[in-house]
Amino acid sequence: MRKASYIALAVVGCAALTLVAVLGTFASPNTLSRVRALGEFILYNTFNVFSKRWWAGSPEAVTAVLWDYRGLDTIFETTVLYAAVAGCVVLGYTSLLKRGRGRDEAGGGLTVVVKAATKILFALILITSVNVALHGYITPGGGFAGGSTFAIAPLLVIAAYSTEKVVRMGFRFLSSAVMRSAGLLALALVVLSPLIYYGFVLQNQLKPNSGFPGYPAFLGPLFLGGSLLYLNFAEFLVVGMEFVLVFLAFHFMDKLMGGEGSG
Amino acid sequence: MNTAHILSWFVPAVTSIFLAAFTLYIVRVVRGPTLPDIVLAIDCLSYDLAVFVALMSLYYGTPFLVIGALLLSLWAFIFDVFVSKYLVRKDLGGG
Amino acid sequence: MVDPAAPEAVLPALAVLTPAVTAFALPLAHIAGLGRRGVEALALLSSIITGFFSVKLLAAALSDGTPLTYCFGGWPPPLGIFYEVDVTGALLGCLTACLMFLIVLFSVGYMEDDGRLYLYYTLLMVVEAGMLGCFYTGDFFNLFVMIEVTAISSYALVSYLRSDRVAVAASLKYAVYGALATTAYFAATVFAYGSMGTLNMADMHAKIAGIPTPLTGTGFANVGLGLLVFVALALYAFTYKSALFPNHFWLPEAHSSAPTPVSALLSGLVVNVGIYAIVRFTYTVIGGASAVGKYLPIALLATGAASAVIGGLLMNLQRDVKRLIAYSTVMNLGFIALGYGLSTDLGVAAATYHLVTHAVAKAMLFMSAGLAIACVGSRNLSDLEGVGRASPFIGFMIGVSTLTLAGVPPLSVFMSEYALITAMVRAGNYFALAAFLTAYVSGAVAYLKLLYVTCVKPPRKPRTEIRGRGATYSVLTILAVACVALGLLAPLIFRSVFMPAAHTLMNPSQYLKAFLHYASTLTSYSP
Amino acid sequence: MVNAVVDQVLLYVGMALVTVGAVYDLIAGIGMARFPNFFVRLHAATIGAVGGAALPLVGVALIALASDQLGPYRFGVCAVCLLTAAAILITAPTGSHILAYAAYKTHASPRKPCIHDALRKFLEEGEGG
């Protein structure tokens, strides 16, 4: 009875929503070949080299929206991830200052074939993730995509070897937390630095009634993409290290449960 | 020489063959009696998908899709390793 | 209108970013070996600075008739994110920042350090940034992000006592359904963007009222249907966040099992976010421009009445003192919703006033009860017998806060409840009045029982000494003074602060005008 | 002139590789669907990964070099395709190996139609010796 009522609720609710969406928003096929004026404005102006009044200095419209037009959302999205990881650590880890020196793995991990493949792939993943992050202002990708690609590497090591191996490779709780905080502070620095020259918070390119000249979009022939490059890199650092922290916290949670688990 | 013209018929033709194989893999995913069977079929599916992605990026002439192919193959590997680790030790992390 | 390049224009942005940046820096402070005192000093400093910003902002909002604005990245509104702070937003922001300072100060004296304390302060700072962002923002997708910032750190704070079975289970309940609610709000924003083609609240108002604006025109598709879905999904999300009647189920457990300063934070401040969002959408964004807007206050009245009555009745059944206080939060949120549902200037002003007085008194009650619980070592009402006699200061503080919440004349909550009753009578809404009085009487009985048990009965157990008396006692003293002052100054501040707040909240034209001032700079383009 | 010829050759070699790869993939799919147990299906999976994925990716890389649609990005696409092919050549055998290892060790999959089990003999000898 309870179950049936839940099913009815879910189906009716979602069906009603879709009906409204289909009928109301997309009743005519003509609307579908257009996009909203806001999106079209951004598409036209994001890399409008002829009139730079509204440009973001990035040909990648999504990254331009993420870090420039609606940059505040992304800053606080990073904060959400930060708070969630802090919550995970609150639940799982005892002291940050304790050195994560693990025991040596004795016959731990998987077969030697997997370990060899992991070594090769580790380098490949690192290169790919940095590439994804740093080219986020020209091609799809960016800080979060790069960071989550980077997270594959420690995952692979955890699976093929053990969590202690990750710790021994230098991803200690302490150093990861330091690097994450450094990334976050770099983010804050890039965001707030225009204020020094009477600019706007989160300002990227030159704006009227702002003293800040904007981050350079071009360095000679080299395309830099304004502040997006630095923001992407900082975000990459933050997200990658957040993932490492989550994996480590999960590992230590196991130990915590062994120590004080009850019931 | 007009590659776009050639690709406009070549890619759909090849893709249809890949789709046929794709369906066969999906049959295995659905039927697969044991966990390793399913994982193996999903592996093949993701490698297929990687080829799809590369072909699509040729078809649309955009360079942005290919990086997805690389990530797909890596995720397939991670999936293998984790499932094996789960099967062997009934445990995912740890030493 | 403040010049966008002027230094004071950046105040709302700084008020939100200061706690966020502090939160980023706190782990570094811990790692650098600053120790407990260093982390606490950093958190205190940050909350003082934020409080200073928010007070200045309130003063500016009151002196200026129009909403204060800030364009992030220098982008004009529908294009970029836009902070639009009217008197109500500034008032709630000021309340949040000031109370947050006291909560941090209380935590300095109250919390024990088990190696995770820096994370506690980190999460507190994140909550503060999230709440301030909710009150200041003028962009409904940014509101989603800020609500999420507030919510996720609240979940984490509820489960801070990770060995407490009740706390972890309460946090899970809060988080699972909370995540569903915020996802619903995300879907709502997507529907709104799909039909209206904008993410700005003032622009949304223009679309609903049919006023063409630069760039986005009169919307993209059927605005009416999009609005309908938006309201349905967003109302669900906001009533969950503010624990109004059908969605109040998570509150008693979550608020009662959290550490005491966190209980004060959640009950006094975090629930206000949901109420504020409902009211902002009901009056400023939708207003009288759409038929939906006419039914929203009625829905608010219904849920408010139900919450008030349920909260008031269930208060009497509780044996756990923190659960009793948590149910009283449900009741008071019902009162606030009733006031906002009246849709008159007086009703809205009274509700805002009640929101402020309730936040202060509730924080004080949670803190003093928390000290008493720490004294006795139990949360059972029967174990707290006579704790007030054994420790006169705590007894006095529990007395003041309980009497305040029970609505005893010179104190603040009496004044706000009096204003609410006046508004209900003036509006001729006797249904609301009946619900209010039922809940009020029932709640007063429970408060007086609490007062009788803790302060009048003879003590049962020998009390233990409390740590960190200086900080906690001074916070309670400040809050007691605030309770009295908010009541005694009522005639003064009600006219000069709460009536203008209600007025600006109910008048979307000023809100729209501030938006159009920037939006008009968007020159048209021809692709 | 020379460039055009080279492009032509690259295009047709690439197309041939992709076509052959597609056929390999189809064969692997049939094998995957029809083989009796997990250990036999591993063979099909190998064909699917090496012949059906790595080979066509090399083909795509060659076509991308010749493609005039991609413009300046064609070297990037080619490089990423080759990298992916290399990654698949590393990951696919390793993945199959570790899955087979796990399935064999834990008896997660039945070895029902079993003609010859060399590994068992080897393991027994290893443990015995």
Place this chain on the structure above:
Amino acid sequence: MVSVAYVIYVASFITLACTAAVGVYGVLAKRNIIKKIIALTIVGDTANTFAILLGFRVSANVMPPVLPSLNPSKELLTRFAGAAVDPVPQALVITAIVINLAITAFLLFLAVRIYSLYGTLDYGKVIRVRRGELDGEG
């Protein structure tokens, strides 16, 4: 004129409705906490897909929202603005994905914690155990 693409487009909305219904049902009715969390991610991903679909353009020459040249002509810009899909929902979705991921990670930690404290992942059992404790105390 109703094209095939339009029919597919509308049909995908109906599919999404079914997925959302599955997710909402799972969150409300499933007892196992891990299943609840999985259902939650289903709901979140459905909402994200919905947002992406909203920004799509049903037309023949649709483009990704990335300008294909670092040295664009005016003509290319106009063509790009007229053919590329809406970048705003995509940016919103990236934000939402990160938030969903954060919530999921946190919820999983809570689930592990619940398991270590109660010895079960069944939410109904957790409630029953706790209620029994509360009554026992009082």
